Amino acid sequence: GKDYDFSAEFNEMKADNAKLKENSGNLGKALSRKVTLKALGLSISLMILQQFSGINAVIFYSTSIFKSTAGDLDPRYSTIIIGVMLVAATVVSLFIIDRYGRIPLLLLSSVFQVISIACLSVYFFMKEKDEKSVEGLGWLPLLSICIYILMFSVGFGPVPWVFMAEVFTEDVKGIAGSISATTNWLCAFIVTQVFPILNE
DSSP, rough: TTTTTOHHHHHHHHHHHHHHHHHGGGGHHHHTSHHHHHHHHHHHHHHHHHHHHHHHHHHHHHHHHHHHHHHOHHHHHHHHHHHHHHHHHHHHHHHHHHHHHHHHHHHHHHHHHHHHHHHEEEEEEEHHHOOHHHTTOOOOOHHHHHHHHHHHTTTTTTHHHHHHHHHHHHHHHHHHHHHHHHHHHHHHHHHHHHHHHHHH
């Protein structure tokens, strides 16, 4: 409100801004440090792996994926279930990321993502060979994608972003974080554009 004294916060922001301006001349030197380059390489690698795990393809095209299955559930409802699962798993990840550590969650996430997508792939392979062979397995695509979303949300979803926020020093956080985030969204664009071609 109008009576709030914001001078302390304002002075802190001014001091931070002055410090950033002071360090801006050393940005090239800071980015060329071995430790910064290693952190940037790891952060970019995690962002690439996050997107090439296929998360955006699964989320953006979930309705069309479910339309091509032999499940009894309406594809729209399956997509809603996926959305609810994504929100619930993201909330769960907030409570476990610090408790269990980054590397164990990444490993757990990647193992279960591989297993769930492999099950989905086997389902579509069997369906293509003989549609009758998957008549009783209409639940498998939904279960596979639910597990995939759950495990993505506790590992490869949040960890690259948390890692990026923690690993860079203050003098390079802005530019290094921007490079990592841009890499992430470029990969998301590639995956999203390439998926329909691969699907065909």
